Amino acid sequence: MSTITHLPPPAASRTRPVVIALHCSGASGRQWRQLAERLGDGAEVIAPDFFGSGSRGHWPGEHPFALTDEAALVVDIIDACQGPVHLVGHSYGGGVALRAAVERSTRIASLSLYEPTAFNVLKATGPDGQAHLAEIRGLAHDVEQACLDGNTQSAARRFVDYWNGDGSWAAMSPETRTDLMRYVPKACLDFRALIDEPMPLVAYKRIHGRLLLLRGEHAPGPTEAIVRKLTSFMKPAAVLTIAGAGHMGPLTHTDAVARTIAAHIAVEEHAVAENRNAVFAAAA
Numbered sequence: 399m400s401t402i403t404h405l406p407p408p409a410a411s412r413t414r415p416v417v418i419a420l421h422c423s424g425a426s427g428r429q430w431r432q433l434a435e436r437l438g439d440g441a442e443v444i445a446p447d448f449f450g451s452g453s454r455g456h457w458p459g460e461h462p463f464a465l466t467d468e469a470a471l472v473v474d475i476i477d478a479c480q481g482p483v484h485l486v487g488h489s490y491g492g493g494v495a496l497r498a499a500v501e502r503s504t505r506i507a508s509l510s511l512y513e514p515t516a517f518n519v520l521k522a523t524g525p526d527g528q529a530h531l532a533e534i535r536g537l538a539h540d541v542e543q544a545c546l547d548g549n550t551q552s553a554a555r556r557f558v559d560y561w562n563g564d565g566s567w568a569a570m571s572p573e574t575r576t577d578l579m580r581y582v583p584k585a586c587l588d589f590r591a592l593i594d595e596p597m598p599l600v601a602y603k604r605i606h607g608r609l610l611l612l613r614g615e616h617a618p619g620p621t622e623a624i625v626r627k628l629t630s631f632m633k634p635a636a637v638l639t640i641a642g643a644g645h646m647g648p649l650t651h652t653d654a655v656a657r658t659i660a661a662h663i664a665v666e667e668h669a670v671a672e673n674r675n676a677v678f679a680a681a682a
Contacts, residue, residue, distance in 0.1 A: 415507070415667055416483040418475055419445045420491030422648070423588050424557070424581050426452030429648060433486065433656040441484075441663070446471050448494070450584035457587060465497045465591040472498040482507035482607065484663050488648045489515050489561070489621075493592050499605045500597060506607035508666040510659045513613050513621040513645050516628070518595040520620065523627045530620040531593070538589035545586055550579040557585055561618070561645050602632055609634035610662040612655065614643035621645055636662065 417437060419430035427445030434443040447454040448468055457463055472494060476483055484507050487495030492514025499506050517534055520527040537560050544553035555567040558578060567575065611634045613625045629637050638658060643651040 414440065414442045415663070416479045416481075417441050417443045417663060418472060418483055418485050418495075419443060420472065420485070420487040420495050421445065421448065421451065422489035422491055422646070423448075423585050424451075424578050425649070428452065429488070430486070430656075432652045433659060436656040436660040437663070440667075444475055446475065448490070448584075449587075450581055456584065463587040463591055465493060465595045465597075466501070468494050468591065469497040469501060473501050476502045476505050481505075484508045484510070484607075484666070486510045486659055487514060488512040489645065490588050490592070492516065493595070496602060496605075497595065497597060499607075500601050503604040504606050506605055508608045508610070508663055509605060510610040510662050511612065511628075512648050512655060513617055514624060514628070515592055515621060516595070516624055517589075517592040517620070518597065519599060519624045519627050522599050523623055527623055527627070530623050534589070534620050535593065538586070538593070541582065541589070542586045545583050550582055551575075553585075554578040554582040557582055563644060599627075599631060602628070605632075608662070608666050610659065611637045612640060612647070612658065613637075614640050614645055614647040614651075616642075616644040618645055 417433075419427070419433060421427055421429040426447050430443065430445045434441075434445075437443060449455070449457040457467070472485075476498065482505050485495045485499055487493070487510075489512070492511040493516045495509065495511060496514060496516055499509055517531060520531040520534070523530075537556070540556050541553045544550070544556065554575065558567040558570070559565065570578075609632055611625050611629055613622060617625070625637070628634070640647045640651050640654050640658070643654070648655045
């Protein structure tokens with residue numbers, strides 16, 4: 399069985415394909431445990447925590463936070479690995495994955511994204527995209543204003559109920575709510591970084607590797623629009639809908655999402671193995 403790590407072992411010891419899995423806002427690398435189980439011993443799963451999540455400290459505030467600051471750790475992990483890597487991202491993690499993939503475009507074996515919140519993409523989707531972006535700006539404003547007022551409970555409730563559905567906050571355990579109240583000020587930085595991301599849409603065409611785009615059957619309008627735009631622009635290998643799921647599909651429909659992503663990675667690894675065997679046969 400694969401186990402989740404936060405940093406790669408020395409490159410010289412790596413013998414398995416590397417999967418870097420990036421979590422959504424408010425979660426941690428542990429989100430991808432079932433994906434690691436699904437991949438088994440056939441892959442090394444690295445699932446780093448973002449700033450303010452899991453065991454990682456908060457953003458130090460050395461300068462205005464940007465998406466490239468979050469992606470820096472992912473880029474470092476890619477650089478420490480031998481050969482191309484498989485990138486996986488959900489929501490905010492999908493936005494970070496896109497940024498890291500552009501920065502290391504030739505090192506990506508495959509890219510699996512579940513409703514990436516790449517809000518900068520909405521700026522290139524016409525009037526409908528602008529309406530969706532206004533909706534996200536309104537959400538971000540509400541969360542940030544509540545944090546500024548010192549009401550982190552209200553901020554976390556607004557954030558959770560938007561992405562999970564009305565009433566989700568009330569249904570959570572007190573412990574989970576406490577964790578999210580502690581995290582939610584970082585969500586304000588996430589929103590700004592995603593909306594203000596300067597990467598032009600055309601840059602995503604530089605990314606090598608097979609792309610899988612996933613969305614929930616009940617995806618929110620903004621993320622559905624992002625998936626639709628990325629589909630038309632990037633020409634992914636597959637675009638799939640997870641039946642019954644919403645934006646939080648990787649957490650609510652864990653097995654279906656993990657199974658789909660694992661299959662996508664397996665197809666790429668099979669192609670790599672076939673190419674390698676063809677090279678050896680030609681050299682024989």
